[in-house]
Amino acid sequence: MTSAPHPGFPSAAWELLEPAVAAPARARGRSLQAALRAAVRSGRLAPGTRLPSSRDLAGDLGVSRGLVTEAYEQLTAEGYLRSGRGAGTWVGEAVRAPAPGARDLAPGPSPDVRADFVAGGPDLSLFPRSVWAAAQRGVLGELPHAGLGYPDPRGLPRLRTALAELLARRRGVVTDPERVIVCSGVTQAVTLLGVVLHARGQSAIGVEDPGSPQYEELFAAAGPRAVRLPLDDEGLAMGALRASGVRTVVTTPSHHFPSGIAYSAPRRAQLLDWARQVDGLVVEDDYDGDFRYDRAPVGALQGLDPDHVAYTGSVSKSLMPGLRLGWLVVPDALADEVVARKRYMDLGNPALDQAVLARFIERGDHDRQLRRCQRAYKERRDTLVAALEEHLPGTEVSGIAAGLHAIATLPARCGPRRTLLPRLAAAGVAVRPLSHYGASGDVDRVPLVLGYAHLTPARVTDGVRLLARAAAPPGARRRA
Secondary structure: OOOOOOOOOOHHHHHHHHHHHOOOHHHHHHHHHHHHHHHHHHOOOOOOOEEOOHHHHHHHHOOOHHHHHHHHHHHHHHOOEEEEOOOEEEEOOOOOOOOOOHHHOOOOOOOOOOEEOOOOOOOHHHOOHHHHHHHHHHHHHHOOHHHHOOOOOOOOHHHHHHHHHHHHHHHOOOOOHHHEEEEOHHHHHHHHHHHHHHHOOOOEEEEEEOOOOHHHHHHHHHOOEEEEEEEEOOEEOHHHHHHHOOOEEEEOOOOOOOOOOOOOHHHHHHHHHHHHHOOOEEEEEOOOOOOEOOOOOOOOHHHHOOOOEEEEEEOOOOOOHHHOOEEEEOOHHHHHHHHHHHHHHHOOOOHHHHHHHHHHHHOOHHHHHHHHHHHHHHHHHHHHHHHHHHHOOOOEEEOOOEOOEEEEEOOHHHOOHHHHHHHHHHOOEEOEEHHHHOOOOOOOOOEEEEEOOOOOHHHHHHHHHHHHHHHOOHHHHHHO
């Protein structure tokens, strides 16, 4: 049984060590070494951090001192730690941790996971292989030889025309093909804006807190510093935004990730008023705006003020992330600079894939694919809510009925985060608390971000059943 972290030991690193000591006895040593290694690599244990003595850490974790000593010796031999006789053990200065959020950009699967609720991914089995293959054959048959050369860095005119019509019809975006820039997903769109705005003298850009961890690293690479700004029940807290001094902020107003709220109409208006007052920019990441299950989706914020909102999205949720195709709709004042940066960044996106997507949209296949995904994901969300009601009564599901994830706040009887998360990890339940994305959360009731889109209804039910067994207090599990 673990206790509180040793004084001075980072709580973020402690969260990695707790599941390790819950591993079976024969694997506990390797698990502890892997957890320490991960804590150093991720930056949760920063270079120069002094670690507790082997005796103290063993006592805190409830394991043998020999287990900790062996882990320290192994990581010292590998260069992660350094030690000296009588001087203690420290994180090595040569270790270079990635910027915050880097570990989230390409999470690797674990063979020990029995229920994977990590949010962010669609069901890749829904990709319409036969329809896409037919579109490819059609494009190859009609594309002239000149179409195989370097494409326009803004994107193929055919695709930009199709996207402009699609976004106007489905999301209420006000645009024309000349203001649409085809990008390698939202990641490249946000990076392009960061580079251009930094060149214009903006040293900081606001991001939502909680929010997607990728923005901090993206902006660090592009130049500006990311400033975390809190949310309230209606959206971005305007007082904090005004006090921050930033002139650009990245938002997900249609369905915020990860809290699941939709910005209220008054807050959307206040956000646009702020942008006009400071001559600023709202970057609208339409994360999963097409996926609303209880009503028609709210139109894009961009449609209310195209001169102060840059709109971005992709086909990562409707088709597949690996296609690496998205769009950026920019105000006229930024268009030329963004296109110039795009030209030197990659000379344009693959022409063949762009032409296939254009044909896919033109023939109505994209609309049909969206309807297919909407039906599947609504069923899975309904299954998740029903399973939580049955197996974890008292759980509160918050956020609008939309997107690919839900927030489930477990009952207080499941215990605080410090003891609950190790139990879930030990049971093979992969899940992230809301606090992972920046919010501190309630220490007595744990909000979990449950991704469901990539799971069949049967796997959703089985996963919730396993989660409920692992979340039950030890005494309740014994009685059961």
